[in-house]
Every structure is written in structure tokens, then in C-alpha cells.
Amino acid sequence: MSIYDTLNKEQREAVFHTDGPVLILAGAGSGKTRVLTHRIAYLIEKCQINPWNIMAITFTNKAAGEMRERVDDLVGYGSESIWVATFHSTCVRILRRYADRIGFDNNFTIYDTDDQKTIMKEICKKLQIDTKMLKERTILGAVSSAKDELISPVEYDLNSIGDFTKLKISKAYMEYQSVLRKNNAMDFDDLIVKTIELFKNCPDVLKQYQEKFQYIMVDEYQDTNTAQFELIRLLAGGYRNLCVVGDDDQSIYKFRGANIRNILDFEKVYDDAFIVKLEQNYRSTSNVLEAANSVIRNNIGRKEKALWTDKEGGSSLHFRQFDYAYEEAEYIAFDVAKKKRELICDYKDCAVLFRTNAQARILEEQFVKAGIPYDVVGGVNFYSRKEIKDLLAYLKTIDNGKDDVAVKRIINVPKRGIGATTIVRVQEYADSRNISFYDALKEADQIMTIGKSASKLKPFVDMIQIFRSKLEFYGLKELIKDIIDTTGYVAQLEADNDEEAKARIENIDELISKIVSYEEEHEEATLSEFLEEVALVADIDGISKDNNKVLLMTLHSSKGLEFPHVYLAGMEDGIFPSYMTITSDDPAEVEEERRLAYVGITRAKEDLTLSCAKQRMIRGETQYNPVSRFVREIPGELLDNRLPVSKKREFEEYEEASYERAAFKQKPYAGVSRVNREQKPSGAFYSRISQSSQAEAVTSEGNPYQSIVKPKAVVTKPTTNASVKPFIAKQDQLSNIAGISKGAPSVSGTLSYGEGDRVKHIKFGEGTVKAIVEEPRDYQITVEFDDYGTKKMLAAFAKLQKIE
DNA sequence: CGTACTAGTCTTTTT
């Protein structure tokens, strides 16, 4: 009995076909990690390939660690010499050795999003770019996309001719790259781009890595971008033993430059590619799988696949709709507690997935309330907290004096009486001499323009110099403690003595212990390496399986994971799919959301609950959203509750619950008197909704997916009319929801069109305005559409555009 | 130079 006997036929083919280009199309849950690990084992064990000649690229460090572990379990030796890493850490490792060949120091700094923004802000000032018209964010986005596509500043410039905005971006891009170079820094995208540059400029270096990586495997191939593909193509150029694994249906990072063509056109680039499809799903029950299939089927641009399973049936999928978002969260917490209580599963078997990070908060509140242990993946990254960034900036300054961003961040933290003016003067001096900011500081007494402030700069420079020289003798742990003591950073926080300061001190302690454990794991731990590891951690990397906690995370973070019990929260059109993609005129955007839905559904092994709320607070505004189209795409017979949930029955379950909710019991649901009371809409408001829902019923069949942002003014004026029970009784059919959830219109000042004007509607196309009737808060517009006939609609919903 | 308040922005997703 060999370890390969447990594989199915296709999996074995994928494992045994070791030479030449291979494309493995691996559906969700089809055992692709198993294939990859067995393939590595096979290479080492049966083909006598040295572990150090094998490379595996994964999407996250966590995946890399797990892969190494599993290979270790299979082979028992050598796994530590396999190169298993993400694209980014692969590139950093290469660049740390050879960056000097392309004009950087080998101890270059890696800039995160914050650093990028800081730099871009300065550039905009310098180039006199009006950031009201063209935001730093937008420029950085454009720059990043250009890098993903391997478009250099010069090429970008050539492509910008005649386009005013693009020309500005081009100038900024050019300047941005030169600042980065000057600061001896690279951003995330540069790590890939510069490695390619290195390979193209130094064939000897490329040759060396081509020799090393005789067998290359790439996981999550559908999410690679053009630059990453080029990198792989170069590396595999010697032996051509390139095996990529992916699933076009799970491509969810287009916004980050992922090029789906990489997987769809693999056979064109490598015409001798061996292709194998893994279609048997080992993860989920057939109900879950059928739901996933029926959703993804609605996408047009995909390779046809038929995932199947022999796990017949399983429990049906659950669907629940609630009036308020907090009720939804409360239900999920309650349901998890119930499952735990009834020994159906443990906390760690459950995960709650949602579209946006912001949705985590309301869930957290209810989990705390219910006393359920949970972890939130992502959100505010540990390393992007102020206090952590400050201390890291000290480390960066000590490590790389050319990193102006880091130096400027800490030059006056804690306060040393060094102000903005002084910093500007020093920068001017540095610019005139063409030296770094830090080097300019060293010559403070030469800078005539700063006068007395020079005396404040000297102690700072001395302090940094002393740290540097001490680093020869002590380790990173001593260094960080020395920094904290010398600067009095923690001492000042202690003086503040409030909750926030306490939390910050805790974070700093956490940082210290991270440094300590880093030093324990790495014998020759260097500052540069530590900073690099810190720069490249993903949110998901920190999650440990050993904790018995419910995991809360975005759908994106959930990729590659699986859980027996999965909750998909916020299944509303406008949330998921997001408002942005619904209103976009590119249908491919909704397709990407649908793939995300597919990823979410296929995370579930046994049990899947989909939920949504009719009313939800988003960025301080109350939204009314219809049930997600993705829920509607699931055949009704798979769901246990196709109808909106009966409030009464739900409530009885609450009553039975063993944990106390005394306050709640006294006022069951009437008036929704707990959380959000101040946001509770008035009775008048609700009758208004019903009204509009009836008015909308005429038009809703063509356009049921519209999410509406309701004007604040209406919501924030609560009346104490607690007896109003919002339209629950009316909601006996899912199809009604779309109409009802239209909500109230926003108060539009004036209309940009009048009777007789030609207008355009996002869904119905062009038409002529026939009538405009004024309503209390809006206008009812009658439009005769060229292709859809006459429709009545409210101006605030219809978003009609006048055609000139 | 440092602080406190205000106004504006944001978020869809992240290595």
C-alpha cells in the first residue's frame, strides 16, 4: 500500500506526470493540495529529485507552512529544503542577494500602503497635482495596475499622450519610482517587477535560479497577474517543468491585477501542456455542491466543469432574512451557541463569512454578548497600528538610513520639539545636496536655514547611531527594549493611563514577543530579515487551528479554507454583490462577485446558512437591500426556508435558549427596543415604504436589484411609536422583497431632466420621459423605454441620466 | 510648536 493508492485516477495522473508543463484544473474541494503534496513527495521519493531543486509557490505564508508540513508527513525528510513560499517572499529572498545588481542596496526597505501614500502625497505637492481632482489613492492604484502589467513609467508615458489625467499619473509614476529608488525602498508590486528586471538584466543570476528550480509548482494559479506569470515563465525557462494548479471559477482577485487569461490561455503559451481536470469534490455534501454549481452556472466566461460528489444529500441549506442587521448577527451567534450546546459541533468548526471587513463589527458585538469565543481575520492589521508602525520605523531607520519615510515618521515621536518647518528645511538641504534625509540630519549644524532647531536634531542622530553600533553586540530583543527605554515611548503611554494607552502597550508587548520568537526560530536573525517578514505577513497567516474559536472573515480571506459549518452573512444585493459591481456597466464585475459567492458556498463541508437583513447601517447610512441574487440562483428545494423567516417561530427558539436574555424577554421584538433604538424608523416612515413598494411593484420585475441609500434625515428622527410592526406580515413571498426593500427615496434637489427629455436607465436603456409627478420626498417619473415599454419609477431609485 | 476641534472621506475585496 503506497501513499498514492488513496488518490483517484485523475489525481494520480497529475501526480505522476512530472515532466513538462502541466495544467491542473482543480475544482473546489477536489483535493488539489493533496495532489501538490503528493506530487512533491513523488518527486523526492520516486524520481530522486533533490528537495532543494523543487519550488512551490503558494498564495499565503500560511498555505506555504501547511504544505511543507504535509510533505513532511508524507516523506519524513527534506521538506525543509524545499522552496515553498509566496510570490512576494520568493522575490524578497532573491532580491536580498542581488538587489545591488539593479542599483539598490541589499537591505532595501519594503513599503506598505501607508508609506506609499505618504510618498505620493509629497509627490503630488511637488508636481502640483490637485489631489481633489486626482486622489493619491487613484494614482497609486493606476501605478499598481501598471506594474501588474509590467508597464514601465516610460511606456506609461507613451500611452498617455493626449490624455491629461494619464499624463499626470505618468509624471507621478516616474517621480514615485525615483523617490523609491532614492529611499532604497520597494513597494509590494516592485518586488515582482524588480526581480524580473534583475533576471532580464543579469542572465547569469537567472541561469542560476533556473538551474536551482528544476520543478516548479504554482498554487492558486487563477489569481496570478501578468508580472507573476512572467516571473514564473522566466524561472521555468530552463527545465520547463512547470505545474500550475487553479480553478477559473475561484478567480477573485481581478481587482489586484489577476489575469484570468493566465489560466485560460496556459495551453496557448505551452502548447505541449498536459491538462488534467479534477472534478470530484471530497469536501461538501451534494446539497452544498449543487447550490454552488447552480450559482456559478450563471457566469458566461468560464471553462465548463461538472463538480460531483458521492456524499449524497446532507442537510438542506438554511436561509434566513431579518429586519435588522443586528438581528441577523444575533441569530448567527445564537445558532452557533445552539450547535455547541447540542454537541452538533464545536466553535472551531464554524466560520462566518461576509463581503466587507466592516461587517465584522456587528457580528463581534453579538458574539461577545452571547459569550462565544471568536477570532476576526484581517481588519486592522497588527502591523499597521500606530504604535507598532512607530517602533518599526525606528527599526527601519536603524536598518536603512535611506528610508526617509521611516526617519520622518519617528523624528518627532515621542515629541522632541522638532516641527514641520524644520523637517521641510532639512529636506530642502538634502535635496540640494542630493543626499538622504537622514544624512542631512547628520549635517544639521551646516544647515543655515534651521537656526536653533539644529541642536534638537543632534541628539536624535546620536541616538540612532548608538543603536546601530550596539546592534553589533546585542540581539533584536535587546534592541527593541533599548529603543523603548531610551525614547521613553512606553513610559509616555503609561503616563497617559487610559484604556487606549493600555491597549497600545499590550500591542507593544506583543511586538516584543514576536521579535523574541522570531529570534528563537532563526539562528542568525537579522534586522532586515525580521522587517521583511513583518512586511509580508497576510492577515490569514496568524490564524491557528488550535484555538477553539469561531472564525469571522471576509470571503476573500476564506479562500483555500474549509469548515463543517459556514454562515454567509449579509446576502443582500448592494452588499454582496456589492453596490459598485451592480451599478457598473461591466457585467464581468458581477461575474467576479459570483465567483466569490461560489468560493463562499464551497467552503462548507456539511452545513451552510445564508442570511441577510432588510435594513442595515453602512457608513452611517441606513440601507434597504433586497435578497442577494446569488441566493435566488440557488434552487428553492435546496433551501429549508424559501420564505422569509417567521418571526414568531424564531422567537420561540430564543425563548428556549438556555442563556439568559432577561431584558429581551420582557419586550420581545415589539418596537425593537434594544440596540439601534435611536435608529429605529418611525411608523410614518414604514407606511411610506409600503407605499413605495406598491408603486414599485409595477416596475420591479425588470429591475429587482437595486439598493437604496436612504437619506439620514428620515432615519435619525425617531418617533416613539413602538407599536408599529414593520411589514412582516406582508412578506410571505421572496419575490415581494425586492419591491418592498426599495426603501424611501432620497430627497433629490432638482431633476436634471424634464418631460419630453430623452433619458438613459442602467437596466432599461434609453427612453423618453412622459410625465413627472411630484411626491412628498421625490418625483414619480413615467418613462417610455424604447425596449421595455412604459415604466413608472421614483427619481431617486431610477438614477436616470439625461441624454443630450 | 503643540493641541483641539472640524470637515471630509471612506471601503469591496489584499500580497
Place this chain on the structure above:
DNA sequence: GACTAGTACG
């Protein structure tokens, strides 16, 4: 709603 950048004032 939360955070941040910008401004006015001490």
C-alpha cells in the same frame, strides 16, 4: 460611524 487630514488657536 470611524478615521484622518486640515485648520485655528493657545
